[in-house]
Amino acid sequence: xxxxxxxxxxxxxxxxxxxxxxxxxxxxxxxxxxxxxxxxxxxxxxxxxxxxxxxxxxxxxxxxxxxxxxxxxxxxxxxxxxxxxxxxxxxxxxxxxxxxxxxxxxxxxxxxxxxxxxxxxxxxxxxxxxxxxxxxxxxxxxxxxxxxxxxxxxxxxxxxxxxxxxxxxxxxxxxxxxxxxxxxxxxxxxxxxxxxxxxxxxxxxxxxxxxxxxxxxxxxxxxxxxxxxxxxxxxxxxxxxxxxxxxxxxxxxxxxxxxxxxxxxxxxxxxxxxxxxxxxxxxxxxxxxxxxxxxxxxxxxxxxxxxxxxxxxxxxxxxxxxxxxxxxxxxxxx
Amino acid sequence: xxxxxxxxxxxxxxxxxxxxxxxxxxxxxxxxxxxxxxxxxxxxxxxxxxxxxxxxxxxxxxxxxxxxxxxxxxxxxxxxxxxxxxxxxxxxxxxxxxxxxxxxxxxxxxxxxxxxxxxxxxxxxxxxxxxxxxxxxxxxxxxxxxxxxxxxxxxxxxxxxxxxxxxxxxxxxxxxxxxxxxxxxxxxxxxxxxxxxxxxxxxxxxxxxxxxxxxxxxxxxxxxxxxxxxxxxxxxxxxxxxxxxxxxxxxxxxxxxxx
Numbered sequence: 001x002x003x004x005x006x007x008x009x010x011x012x013x014x015x016x017x018x019x020x021x022x023x024x025x026x027x028x029x030x031x032x033x034x035x036x037x038x039x040x041x042x043x044x045x046x047x048x049x050x051x052x053x054x055x056x057x058x059x060x061x062x063x064x065x066x067x068x069x070x071x072x073x074x075x076x077x078x079x080x081x082x083x084x085x086x087x088x089x090x091x092x093x094x095x096x097x098x099x100x101x102x103x104x105x106x107x108x109x110x111x112x113x114x115x116x117x118x119x120x121x122x123x124x125x126x127x128x129x130x131x132x133x134x135x136x137x138x139x140x141x142x143x144x145x146x147x148x149x150x151x152x153x154x155x156x157x158x159x160x161x162x163x164x165x166x167x168x169x170x171x172x173x174x175x176x177x178x179x180x181x182x183x184x185x186x187x188x189x190x191x192x193x194x195x196x197x198x199x200x201x202x203x204x205x206x207x208x209x210x211x212x213x214x215x216x217x218x219x220x221x222x223x224x225x226x227x228x229x230x231x232x233x234x235x236x237x238x239x240x241x242x243x244x245x246x247x248x249x250x251x252x253x254x255x256x257x258x259x260x261x262x263x264x265x266x267x268x269x270x271x272x273x274x275x276x277x278x279x280x281x282x283x284x285x286x287x288x289x290x291x292x293x294x295x296x297x298x299x300x301x302x303x304x305x306x307x308x309x310x311x312x313x314x315x316x317x318x319x320x321x322x323x324x325x326x327x328x329x330x331x332x333x334x
Numbered sequence: 335x336x337x338x339x340x341x342x343x344x345x346x347x348x349x350x351x352x353x354x355x356x357x358x359x360x361x362x363x364x365x366x367x368x369x370x371x372x373x374x375x376x377x378x379x380x381x382x383x384x385x386x387x388x389x390x391x392x393x394x395x396x397x398x399x400x401x402x403x404x405x406x407x408x409x410x411x412x413x414x415x416x417x418x419x420x421x422x423x424x425x426x427x428x429x430x431x432x433x434x435x436x437x438x439x440x441x442x443x444x445x446x447x448x449x450x451x452x453x454x455x456x457x458x459x460x461x462x463x464x465x466x467x468x469x470x471x472x473x474x475x476x477x478x479x480x481x482x483x484x485x486x487x488x489x490x491x492x493x494x495x496x497x498x499x500x501x502x503x504x505x506x507x508x509x510x511x512x513x514x515x516x517x518x519x520x521x522x523x524x525x526x527x528x529x530x531x532x533x534x535x536x537x538x539x540x541x542x543x544x545x546x547x548x549x550x551x552x553x554x555x556x557x558x559x560x561x562x563x564x565x566x567x568x569x570x571x572x573x574x575x576x577x578x579x580x581x582x583x584x585x586x587x588x589x590x591x592x593x
Contacts, residue, residue: 020379020581023569026389073388073424094473098576099382099524100483102473224426278387 032076036068038275039080043087046285048210049268049297053087056273060086080281084308086311090240091270095280107264109237109300116309117181117236121149121319125326134162140170147173154242159194164223167197173328175230177322181260185241188269195250197220200226205249208289230332231256234323235303238284243289244301251304252291259305259328260321267296335437336369337452365404365441365457365499366411366509366552368560368593372398380431384485384523384576385471390429394419396584402454403593404441409457411439411495417582421467430470433570433580435512437463454500460512464488465544465570467580486523487572489544491515505554509564515543517580522575535574542572550588562588 013174022123024083040061049055064083071079078095084104093101098211119139123130126148129189137159140149147170149163170176206216233247244263252254268284275281289295305328307321376396381389398415414436422429441457441564448454471483493515501507520542537543550564566584 020567020569020583021391022379023581024379024381024389024579026381026387074386074427074473075425077386077427081473096381096385096473096483097387097469100384100485100486102483 001018002305014219026034026073027258031283032071033065034278035076035275035277036065036071036079036083039065039085039281042273043084043283047087047272047283048285049087051090052295052297055087079329084170084180084283089268089284090264091268091282091284092268093270095272095282097278099280101282105269107237107266107298108239109262109264110240110263113237113261113309114182115311116314117238118314118319119150121314121317122179122322124317125319125322133166134159138162138166140166142170142173145174146326147176148179149176150179152180152183154183154190154246154275156187156190157234160190160205163194163197167227169224171225171227173229175332177232177233177234177325177329178187179234180239180243180246181234181236181321182238183240183243185243185245185266186239188242188245191242191249192219193222194246196222198227198231198250198253198256203253205252206291208293210286212293214293228255230329233258233327234321234325235260235263235301236309237261237264241266241268244296246288246294248288248301257305258301258303259307260303261306261308262302263296263300265296265298265300267299340440349446354360364501365402365409366400366560366562366590367403367409368401368590369560370398370400370402370590371561371586372396372400372415372586372588374572374584376584378417378419378422378431378580378582380422380469380580382469382485382576382580384578385429385469385483386424388424388427390424390427392419392422394421394431396582396586397590398586400444400588400590405444408459409441411437411441413437413439431580432468433466433582434559435463435465437461437493439497439513440554441497449500452500452502457497457499459495463491463492463493463513463515463544465491467570467578472553485578487570488521488577489515489518489542489572490499490520491518491544493544507552507554508550509552509562510549511547513544513546515539515545518542518544520574522572522578524570524575537572538572542574544568544570550586554592558592560588560590560592562586562590564588 044057064079067079080094081104088105090105090107092104095101126141126143130139138151149166196219201219202218203214204218206214208214235247247258267287269286270282271285272280272282307324309321313320337343344473374396376394378394379389379391394417396417400413402411416434420430422431439461440459442459444456444458446453446455467487468487473483477576497511497515501508516539518537520537546568548566550562552560552562564586570580572578
C-alpha cells in the first residue's frame with residue numbers, strides 16, 4: 001500500500017509540472033536590444049533611399065528603441081517589422097532563424113493588379129495546351145505564329161537554361177511575347193542571361209547607380225542566333241524588382257516594346273545581413289534606375305503602350321493586354 | 335485551473351478500495367475492443383528553430399477516434415487524433431498549430447505477471463504511424479503581414495507499441511501503453527535557399543521520432559458502454575533539420591461502445 005501511494009504521489013507531481021514543460025526549454029540568452037541596434041545600424045549604414053523617401057532614420061530609432069527594450073521572447077520580431085515598415089520597401093524582409101522570410105511591405109500597385117491576371121484565362125488564347133519547361137516555371141506556346149513565354153520569377157537556378165531551348169522552339173515565329181506580369185523578380189544575372197538571347201553580337205547596355213554614375217556593361221549572345229524580330233514584354237503593377245530591370249534594359253534594343261501597366265516600383269538591390277543572434281535581414285544597399293536616370297523605387301517603369309486591366313476583365317474571361325499584344329504583332333509588317 | 339481539476343479527479347479515481355483478487359480468463363476480456371470517441375484537453379509546448387529559438391505554449395482541445403478489436407491470435411488498434419489551436423503563446427506573440435496522427439497497432443499477447451496479487455497482461459507489436467504537423471506564425475502586429483511564417487513536418491513511421499492491462503475486477507481495470515517510432519521517413523519544410531539539405535530523409539529514433547505514453551482507468555459498469563479517464567504524454571522530436579520539438583500533456587475522457 002505504501003508503494004502504491006508513493007508511486008501515485010510521484011505521478012501526481014510530474015503531472016502538476018507537465019512533462020512537456022520539463023522536456024522543452026527556451027533560449028539560453030536574451031538578444032532583443034542587440035538585434036534592434038544591429039538591424040537599425042545596418043539600415044543606417046547601407047540603405048540608399050532615406051533622402052528620396054524623406055525618412056529621418058535617427059527619429060525612428062528614438063521611437064522604437066523603448067519598445068525594443070521592453071520586448072520579451074519573439075516580440076522583437078514585431079518591433080523590427082513595425083520599424084522597417086516605415087520605409088515602405090518591398091525589398092526589406094525579415095527572416096526567421098531557420099530562414100523563412102516575411103516581407104515588411106507590399107506596394108500599392110501589387111494589390112491593384114495581382115488578381116487582374118490569370119494563367120487559366122491566358123491558356124484560352126492558344127489552340128494547343130501550353131508547354132512547360134524549367135521545373136515547370138516556364139509556360140510557352142505559339143498562337144497565330146506569335147510566340148509566347150511566361151514565367152513568374154527571375155530567381156537563380158538550373159531551370160533558366162531551358163530558356164535557350166524555348167527560344168529555339170520559338171525562333172520561326174513572327175514575334176514573341178514575354179509575359180512577366182505578376183513576376184516578383186529575382187536575380188539580375190538571370191535577367192542578363194535571358195537578354196542575351198535577343199542579340200546576335202556583343203551588345204552594350206547602360207545603367208545608373210546610387211551615386212548617379214552611368215556605367216556600361218556588355219552582354220554576349222547566347223543561342224544559335226539572336227531573336228531580332230518584334231518582342232513585346234507584358235508587365236503590370238505586380239511586376240517587381242528584376243521584372244522591372246529586365247524590360248527597362250531590354251527597351252534599349254530597337255525591336256522591344258513594353259506593354260501593360262505601370263510596374264510595382266522596386267528599384268533596390270537587396271542584400272542579406274545576418275545579425276549576431278542568427279536572425280537575418282534583407283535590405284537594399286544600391287538601386288537601379290530607368291534608362292533616363294529616374295529612380296525606379298516607388299515610381300516603377302512606364303510601359304510604352306498603356307493597357308490597363310481589371311479584375312472584372314479577367315472574371316469575364318478576357319485578357320485585354322494579351323489580346324492587344326496578339327493583334328499588335330499580327331499587324332506588324334514583316 | 336482546468337488542468338488541476340482533471341488531475342485531482344484522476345488522482346481520486348486511483349484511490350477506490352482494491353477488491354480481493356479473482357480469476358480472470360484471458361486478456362481478451364480486457365482488451366479495449368470497440369469504437370471509441372475521446373475528448374480532452376492538451377497542454378502543448380512547441381519549439382521550432384526554423385521559426386525561432388523561443389518556445390510557445392498553450393492549451394488546446396484534444397480529439398481522437400479509435401477502433402480496436404481482438405482476435406484469437408492478435409489484436410489491433412486504429413487510432414486517429416487531432417489537436418488544433420490558435421493559442422500557442424510566447425508572451426504577446428501567437429502561433430497556430432495543427433497536429434494530427436493516424437496509427438495502426440498490431441498487438442500480440444506476450445504473457446503476464448503478477449503485481450500486488452493481481453495479474454498484469456502485456457501485448458506487444460508493430461505500430462506504423464503517420465504524423466503531420468503544421469504551424470503558422472504571425473510575425474507582424476495585428477496580422478499586417480500578408481503571409482505568416484509557417485513550418486511543416488511529417489513523419490511516416492514504423493514503430494513499436496507495448497500495452498499493459500491490469501484488471502482490478504470485472505468492471506474496473508487500469509491500462510497503459512508505450513509507443514515509439516523506430517524508423518521513419520521524415521519531411522520538413524526548409525529554407526528554399528538552403529540547397530545543401532533535403533526536404534525528405536530516412537531517420538532513426540535517436541535523431542527524429544515520435545513517442546507516447548498513456549495511462550488510464552476503465553470502467554465497464556454499464557456494458558456495452560465503457561468509460562475511461564486517462565493521461566497521455568506525446569513527444570515529437572526532429573533534429574535532422576532545424577531542431578523541432580513538440581510535446582503535449584493530454585487529459586482525456588473516452589467513451590467506448592464495446593463490440
